[in-house]
Amino acid sequence: MEPGGRLNFLSFETDRIDECLDYMRRLKDKHLELNGHGNGSSRSTSDLCVMATGGGAYKFYDKIRDVLGVDVLREDEMECLIIGLDFFITEIPREVFTYSETNPMHFVEPAENVYPYLLVNIGSGVSFLKVSGPREYERVGGTSLGGGTLWGLLSLLTGARTFDEMLELASQGDNSKVDMLVGDIYGTDYGKIGLKSTTIASSFGKVFRKKRQAEQEAEDSGGQRHKDQHRPNHHHDEPQSPQSPDSPCQEDGPSPFSHDECRPFGAADISVSLLYAISNNIGQIAYLQSQIHELSHIYFGGSFIRGHPQTMNTLSYAIKFWSKGAKQAYFLRHEGYLGAVGAFLKRQPRNWGRRGSFDELPAVPLELRLRARRSSRDAGGATAAVEGNGGVRLNGTVNGTEAVVE
Amino acid sequence: MEPGGRLNFLSFETDRIDECLDYMRRLKDKHLELNGHGNGSSRSTSDLCVMATGGGAYKFYDKIRDVLGVDVLREDEMECLIIGLDFFITEIPREVFTYSETNPMHFVEPAENVYPYLLVNIGSGVSFLKVSGPREYERVGGTSLGGGTLWGLLSLLTGARTFDEMLELASQGDNSKVDMLVGDIYGTDYGKIGLKSTTIASSFGKVFRKKRQAEQEAEDSGGQRHKDQHRPNHHHDEPQSPQSPDSPCQEDGPSPFSHDECRPFGAADISVSLLYAISNNIGQIAYLQSQIHELSHIYFGGSFIRGHPQTMNTLSYAIKFWSKGAKQAYFLRHEGYLGAVGAFLKRQPRNWGRRGSFDELPAVPLELRLRARRSSRDAGGATAAVEGNGGVRLNGTVNGTEAVVE
Numbered sequence: 001m002e003p004g005g006r007l008n009f010l011s012f013e014t015d016r017i018d019e020c021l022d023y024m025r026r027l028k029d030k031h032l033e034l035n036g037h038g039n040g041s042s043r044s045t046s047d048l049c050v051m052a053t054g055g056g057a058y059k060f061y062d063k064i065r066d067v068l069g070v071d072v073l074r075e076d077e078m079e080c081l082i083i084g085l086d087f088f089i090t091e092i093p094r095e096v097f098t099y100s101e102t103n104p105m106h107f108v109e110p111a112e113n114v115y116p117y118l119l120v121n122i123g124s125g126v127s128f129l130k131v132s133g134p135r136e137y138e139r140v141g142g143t144s145l146g147g148g149t150l151w152g153l154l155s156l157l158t159g160a161r162t163f164d165e166m167l168e169l170a171s172q173g174d175n176s177k178v179d180m181l182v183g184d185i186y187g188t189d190y191g192k193i194g195l196k197s198t199t200i201a202s203s204f205g206k207v208f209r210k211k212r213q214a215e216q217e218a219e220d221s222g223g224q225r226h227k228d229q230h231r232p233n234h235h236h237d238e239p240q241s242p243q244s245p246d247s248p249c250q251e252d253g254p255s256p257f258s259h260d261e262c263r264p265f266g267a268a269d270i271s272v273s274l275l276y277a278i279s280n281n282i283g284q285i286a287y288l289q290s291q292i293h294e295l296s297h298i299y300f301g302g303s304f305i306r307g308h309p310q311t312m313n314t315l316s317y318a319i320k321f322w323s324k325g326a327k328q329a330y331f332l333r334h335e336g337y338l339g340a341v342g343a344f345l346k347r348q349p350r351n352w353g354r355r356g357s358f359d360e361l362p363a364v365p366l367e368l369r370l371r372a373r374r375s376s377r378d379a380g381g382a383t384a385a386v387e388g389n390g391g392v393r394l395n396g397t398v399n400g401t402e403a404v405v406e
Numbered sequence: 407m408e409p410g411g412r413l414n415f416l417s418f419e420t421d422r423i424d425e426c427l428d429y430m431r432r433l434k435d436k437h438l439e440l441n442g443h444g445n446g447s448s449r450s451t452s453d454l455c456v457m458a459t460g461g462g463a464y465k466f467y468d469k470i471r472d473v474l475g476v477d478v479l480r481e482d483e484m485e486c487l488i489i490g491l492d493f494f495i496t497e498i499p500r501e502v503f504t505y506s507e508t509n510p511m512h513f514v515e516p517a518e519n520v521y522p523y524l525l526v527n528i529g530s531g532v533s534f535l536k537v538s539g540p541r542e543y544e545r546v547g548g549t550s551l552g553g554g555t556l557w558g559l560l561s562l563l564t565g566a567r568t569f570d571e572m573l574e575l576a577s578q579g580d581n582s583k584v585d586m587l588v589g590d591i592y593g594t595d596y597g598k599i600g601l602k603s604t605t606i607a608s609s610f611g612k613v614f615r616k617k618r619q620a621e622q623e624a625e626d627s628g629g630q631r632h633k634d635q636h637r638p639n640h641h642h643d644e645p646q647s648p649q650s651p652d653s654p655c656q657e658d659g660p661s662p663f664s665h666d667e668c669r670p671f672g673a674a675d676i677s678v679s680l681l682y683a684i685s686n687n688i689g690q691i692a693y694l695q696s697q698i699h700e701l702s703h704i705y706f707g708g709s710f711i712r713g714h715p716q717t718m719n720t721l722s723y724a725i726k727f728w729s730k731g732a733k734q735a736y737f738l739r740h741e742g743y744l745g746a747v748g749a750f751l752k753r754q755p756r757n758w759g760r761r762g763s764f765d766e767l768p769a770v771p772l773e774l775r776l777r778a779r780r781s782s783r784d785a786g787g788a789t790a791a792v793e794g795n796g797g798v799r800l801n802g803t804v805n806g807t808e809a810v811v812e
Contacts, residue, residue: 144606153610201531202553208554211562215567
């Protein structure tokens, strides 16, 4: 049988694990149908396995085994991440790119000698990994301010119910309504220390005062009706607030306040501010780590990025800003699948890969076409890789079937 | 007249600038009364001035001049900060301390040779300053995730209306209700990369799922009454959620959700999580900057700290954690007044200071007793220093009066 196949990628949010397993069960059934139960060998069922990595590999271990009735092989998350990344950046054309507003996807040719480099993996939290060679890496740092922080806070602060709703909101907001900019503090640039007036001095730095002011005004006007009878000049006695020209009523968007009629800022402004804050922060720490460990290349991966232009723009800007243009941020088309692909590859022989295969089809986003040169050990088997931290990601191939999983 | 005096410190939040100016006007009147209008000289009024620094020095410049009718001398914020800090750490005993849970205020002797060091100034935003010598400094970095972010987000997420209410809330919370810990992901330590099960993997990482789950349950039970008539076994058909043992109903505190009866976490949990997130992040960036610039001493100043034990504990922990115990965080009793004191000192001759004065009284928190050796230029004048970024801070002295301003 001619070896071959195609990798397909699919992701499920973590709490849709049951849908995910259901999908996998159907794939397994299809596989058994195609490869036959009674082919004179029981290999097709016994060779079938699920490669799993990330936190979900532990959390859902029993569940996956029970539902699918196949072996679950757990692989170390960081190792899988690195193996996956190495594979993508060394073997896959039109995979690695730099982002800029004028050229959102400038592809970089795959290179064989890429070490050492920094991998910033952004999931619920963030890990910074120094990669010195193939499968040779060290976790040099991390921050708890990651995707989980953004989604968690935005789910509390906005009406958005899905990640994509939040990103859509963020693309419509104006962060200067909630962020205190250098210009808000100094009225101008703070040139002496190199800060532009548009630089964010404090994320959400305007909120506390605006909110208190709105509440104050609500109380004042609420109490006014009673007070007026005794103190008709009440308002004239009060000193004018210096912030009064900065009216808190500017917007029609959804308001974070449940009790006021007057909206100083909306859900979209909050969303973009928090997106900037988290992305800038990750970019800054990435730059500092790259300085300490003398790494010139910084790759960003993980499920947080989701191909979202503002996120990539902010990360790119942060790297350029802090490195004074000396360094760039690199992204990957398959950013969310590094671990899953790494786990998948752990079942493949070392010489398996994309290189030397036909380039029969143009690259299609989120679909990676591969011809698999499979070893006899793997022939006839199917592998699905599952990565379960902050979403379940699947990829896999089944020998001989046109398009498989997962 | 015997030179002498005492510095007193007082702070007003920024939107109470009018109260602050009112207070200063009364001090000015008192000063004129004591030093006389008609003493044969007009020096006492014309020498009176306000030293101002920070953003407020620009924003409130006209206002201060108009209300007080005295000169306002604006001084560069960073320079004042450094001058103030230098003064405190080189001249004032029982000023600099390290924090630990067992010894919350371990004082460090003032030293003359302290350079170079890193100053982390935490106000609405955060600045990282490398100080190489007296009045010799460079801003090496900054982050917009500072005090303004904490107060802004907490004012939206909790019922708290003042900073101190928020800190009080934070001291009662349990961050593991909202933060995703390493143990939540792996069920154990992730020893291979040196992460304890209690390490925060993702700040607010549990919120998104818990909130969605609570909403789902509310919808399910809301819709149940109608559905039951047609599908009595509805609930039994549904796959059990793997998270169901982790009941969202655990707490009686105020809830961030306005519409549910069921509270997976409360305002206190949110407060402590955000306090940890911001403090840890500042601590981490401080450590990385200290590595890049080879600085062994890291001082924390600015109005954010407010003598709050959890904040100091988190900053200290972050420095120890990242430096593997090699570095410590240093704090100052007068953390919020560095800039104000620096501005004040710019009107003092270089040899003015605390050294050589009587140590007549034990140190009292937030009150710094000084004997001022005043030059003839300053004799009879009064100086108030105002610092106006994220709160107005005043300090000052008036010659000959026992306890003055401001």
